Amino acid sequence: MPTFELDPMMMREIIMDHYANPRHFGVPAKPEEYEKVHADSDNCIDDFDLYLKYENGKVTDAMFNGVACTISKASTDILCDLLIGKDKEKAFYIIDQFLAMIAEKPYDQEALDEALAFKNTGRQAGRIHCATMGWTAMAEMLKKEDK
Amino acid sequence: MMFDPYVLRKDFPMIANGIKMQGHPLIWLDNASTTFKPYPVIKAVERYYYEETSNSHRGDYDLCFKMDQEVERTRETVAAFIGAKRPEEIVFTSGTTSSLNLLAFGYASKYLKPGDEILLTEAEHASNVLPWYKVKEMTGCEVNFIPLTEEGRLTVENVRKSLTEKTKIVSIAEVTNVLAYSAPIKEIAKICHENGILLAVDGAQSVPHKKTDVADSDVDFLSFSGHKLCGPTGIGVLYGKYSLLEKMDPFMTGGGNNAKFDMCGDASFLAPPMRFEAGTQNLEGIIGLRAAIEYLQKIGMEEIEEYEKSLKKYAVEQIEKTGNAIIYNHDSEGPIVTFNVKDVFAQDAATFFNSRGIAVRSGQHCAKILMDFLGTVATVRASFYFYTTKEDIDALADAIAHGKEFLDAYF
Incomplete structure (x- = not known):
């Protein structure tokens, strides 16, 4: 994959696209086959459930449903995109890279693909939680799969 | 004493000292949350x-x-x-x-x-x-x-x-x-x-x-x-x-x-x-x-009330004029305008305003029950005090007019 250099126009388009047309937003048809965790926020309206299906050592599906602002909805939708098809090690790696990027620490650009659109979230400190809450909740569920 | 918000503003270090937010002069429109303190209080x-x-x-x-x-x-x-x-x-x-x-x-x-x-x-x-x-x-x-x-x-x-x-x-x-x-x-x-x-x-x-x-x-x-x-x-x-x-x-x-x-x-x-x-x-x-x-x-409480009424009226007019907002309380008496920018989630609008130095409150404002009544999950609240000026409100209206650029806050 070529190194991703995103200009603001592309970043805006990515975020708006995943906000207006999320691919993984909704309740799974068979929720009983999924792990589920709730995530919400003190300082934003965000309040959603995340669903994770993990079979044969791989994430086979990821979804989320509830109330979400632009930042949390788009970032969580992109997260689902990135996780599906990955094994646990790779999934944790991607999540770690994203959290490092948001914290303005060194990170591996190539692991993040469209999630790079959130690289400046730190400029709006009040919204860091919106960008990361889906990611940390998903990591929590993946850890449960370890048992 | 003649009521003059521009004179009164000199009493408030948060205003007089030119405090900035995100590189812009601070425009404080969250007075329903808390207010600035004048020198005599400090x-x-x-x-x-x-x-x-x-x-x-x-x-x-x-x-x-x-x-x-x-x-x-x-x-x-x-x-x-x-x-x-x-x-x-x-x-x-x-x-x-x-x-x-x-x-x-x-x-x-x-x-x-x-x-x-x-x-x-x-x-x-x-x-x-x-x-x-x-x-x-x-x-x-x-x-x-x-x-x-x-x-x-x-x-x-x-x-x-x-x-x-x-x-x-x-x-x-x-x-x-x-x-x-x-x-x-x-x-x-x-x-x-x-x-x-x-x-x-x-x-x-x-x-x-x-x-x-x-x-x-x-x-x-x-x-x-x-x-x-x-x-x-x-x-x-x-x-x-x-x-x-x-x-x-x-x-x-x-x-x-x-x-x-x-x-x-x-x-x-x-x-x-x-x-x-x-x-x-x-x-x-x-x-x-x-x-x-x-x-x-x-200052006089009657003077404060009267001035804030005129501010509220001005704010409603200016925000309406943008054609880019839904206001939920046109006619209420208090110095608060509660609104949403069209097609922009309340919290995203508030972040955008922050990027322009404007402090407002978004969300449910601790009145969760009311949100069921309004039929919207979140709103933006701009609230004024006697030191708020028409220029502050103009800055808000300008930000609302540019609401579609809300993601610029991140770029």
Whole structure:
């Protein structure tokens, strides 16, 4: 994959696209086959459930449903995109890279693909939680799969 | 004194010192949340630490005696400011939330019984809902809601229709914190009293912005905060008619509120207001509160109210003119405009405004029940004070007009 250099126009388009047309937003048809965790926020309206299906050592599906602002909805939708098809090690790696990027620490650009659109979230400190809450909740569920 | 917001702004270091946010001059439109402090308030607090440090009612020396006088002088100032008949009707608390909890736990939980009813409205702040839910848990009473009009207003008619034989307490905001409709509390007090019901008023959003006269309105209790009227944080007031305060229990006990006690478990408590002021009080807050009230009195509450009315009208006009916002409270009396930018989630709009140096509040504003009523999950609230200018509002309107660029906050 070529190194991703995103200009603001592309970043805006990515975020708006995943906000207006999320691919993984909704309740799974068979929720009983999924792990589920709730995530919400003190300082934003965000309040959603995340669903994770993990079979044969791989994430086979990821979804989320509830109330979400632009930042949390788009970032969580992109997260689902990135996780599906990955094994646990790779999934944790991607999540770690994203959290490092948001914290303005060194990170591996190539692991993040469209999630790079959130690289400046730190400029709006009040919204860091919106960008990361889906990611940390998903990591929590993946850890449960370890048992 | 001629009212001039541009002159008054020089009294506020947060404005006069050119504080910036995100590289832009700060435009403070979150006054319903808290307000800036003028130099006289800051200096009064400073004076306490530089020159007047002492506890109150604890010692026999001059500084302590002086501190007692300071506390009592503040009580007198507050009483005059809200039209209370006597300073003993002023109880210091940490703020409106604490005042309402004191009332709920000290009065309602003591006297209400299963089957009794407390009436609120759907526009109340969480602080005027959750303490009453605790009373419900403790006493088995009911908590019910007086319906609002379609636009969100509380009318005397609806209060009248909602009162039942079981109603014991009505607790409402004089001006609500999201929509800022003003309730006719004098009329409501009258019909409450005709039915033997107590009226408690949440004055957090009204006392800072208009003349308050509890003797005229005849409300039984009134709660408000110092920090929303240019005073320090952590200081507030519960006003109560003295005969009611006398019937009320303290919410906290300890040093300073008991007359005497023994190890057999007997204690007798002081008379109000000291009964409710256990422990060392927020003395810098009390001193700062007086300075804040004196500052407001010098400006004049009528002048403040009149100016803020004109600001509200101007804001509604300018925001409407953008064609890019939905306003939820065009006609309300308080200096608050609650709106959404078209097609932009409230929190995203607030972040965008932040990127332009504009402070507003987004979300549910602690009035979760109201959001069900409005049919939207979140709103943006811009709230003004007497130091807000038309230029501040122009900056907000300009940001709203550019609302579609909200993601620019991140690039």
